[in-house]
Amino acid sequence: MxxxxxxxxxxxKRKDPGPEFTRKVMAQLSExxxxxxxxxxxxxxxxxxxxxxxxxxxxAVIVMLLGGAWVGYQSYQQHQREAQIRKHQQxxxxxxxxxxxxxxxxxxxxxLNYVLKKVNGALPEDVRIRRQRL
Amino acid sequence: MSDGQQEVRMxxxxxxxxxxxAAAFAEIVGEHQSMVFSIALHxxxxxxxxxxxxxxxxxxxxxxxxxxxxxxxxxxxLRRVAVHRCIDQGRRRNHRRETALxxxxxxxxxxxxxDPALLGKLRQTLxxxxxKQRMxxxxxxxxxxxxxxxxxxxxxxxxxxKSTLHRSVEELRKKLTRKLGEVRYAIF
Numbered sequence: 001m002x003x004x005x006x007x008x009x010x011x012x013k014r015k016d017p018g019p020e021f022t023r024k025v026m027a028q029l030s031e032x033x034x035x036x037x038x039x040x041x042x043x044x045x046x047x048x049x050x051x052x053x054x055x056x057x058x059x060a061v062i063v064m065l066l067g068g069a070w071v072g073y074q075s076y077q078q079h080q081r082e083a084q085i086r087k088h089q090q091x092x093x094x095x096x097x098x099x100x101x102x103x104x105x106x107x108x109x110x111x112l113n114y115v116l117k118k119v120n121g122a123l124p125e126d127v128r129i130r131r132q133r134l
Numbered sequence: 135m136s137d138g139q140q141e142v143r144m145x146x147x148x149x150x151x152x153x154x155x156a157a158a159f160a161e162i163v164g165e166h167q168s169m170v171f172s173i174a175l176h177x178x179x180x181x182x183x184x185x186x187x188x189x190x191x192x193x194x195x196x197x198x199x200x201x202x203x204x205x206x207x208x209x210x211x212l213r214r215v216a217v218h219r220c221i222d223q224g225r226r227r228n229h230r231r232e233t234a235l236x237x238x239x240x241x242x243x244x245x246x247x248x249d250p251a252l253l254g255k256l257r258q259t260l261x262x263x264x265x266k267q268r269m270x271x272x273x274x275x276x277x278x279x280x281x282x283x284x285x286x287x288x289x290x291x292x293x294x295x296k297s298t299l300h301r302s303v304e305e306l307r308k309k310l311t312r313k314l315g316e317v318r319y320a321i322f
Binding site: 002003005007008009010011012013014015016017021022024025026028029030032 | 156159160163164167168169171172175176184185188189192193196249252253254256257260271272275276278303306307310
């Protein structure tokens with residue numbers, strides 16, 4: 001069935017939704033404005049807390065980091081002190097061992113000198129002279 | 135009222151709305167409600183859905199009123215947002231057809247000479263077209279927009295709009311002929 005462009009225009013002619021439409025839109029707007037105002041006042045009350053939250057979190061992180069660093073530094077210092085004490089004790093032990101070794105060598109040397117004198121005193125004259133020449 | 139006077143009045147209303155005058159916004163709604171509502175009604179073929187979409191468009195306008203620069207811009211903005219909301223709503227509805235056309239006033243009373251049965255069939259047949267084609271036909275014959283204006287609204291090349299419009303009218307013609315043929319067959 002043929003139809004003209006005018007038929008299409010007539011079929012698609014603008015229709016008015018009625019006078020109630022504007023009233024409904026305006027009512028929805030006021031309702032939404034009231035809702036937004038309520039939300040804003042509530043969020044306004046919460047706002048300082050919302051702003052304070054990140055600051056508190058950052059402060060907590062900083063305190064934790066500083067605390068951790070302090071504990072770490074203390075532990076390091078303790079470790080250093082213990083190492084120094086160990087080193088000192090080791091040095092003392094070494095010194096004592098050295099002194100004891102020197103004393104032992106000195107005693108041994110005196111004993112040997114004594115034995116040598118005894119042996120030299122017991123030998124005949126000509127052997128003593130020969131040894132002295134050698 | 136001439137187009138020039140209407141434009142001046144709308145520009146004044148926009149300035150008043152920007153200054154916080156709610157009554158001025160009601161004037162804007164009253165002036166453009168038939169345009170927005172009819173785009174939605176002809177596209178969705180459902181009066182209640184069309185009203186919802188039109189209300190949504192005006193609420194969105196209220197939120198973005200500061201961005202509107204002139205009366206022409208207002209009209210363009212309303213058409214574009216209406217088109218996109220209709221397409222979104224149509225997709226959500228997912229081809230669930232509700233024949234609410236029965237509740238509409240008969241167009242013959244408005245157009246005088248046209249055959250009411252033909253106009254009703256035309257609208258029904260239009261509902262069977264794909265979304266872009268349907269919107270192009272509505273913008274061309276309801277809003278009397280040229281292909282360039284439709285192309286700008288739908289962000290499509292002008293030639294695509296022209297060819298789609300031609301194809302859509304042909305398709306409407308074929309579908310309508312088929313539909314009326316079936317009716318005749320059922321009668322005889």
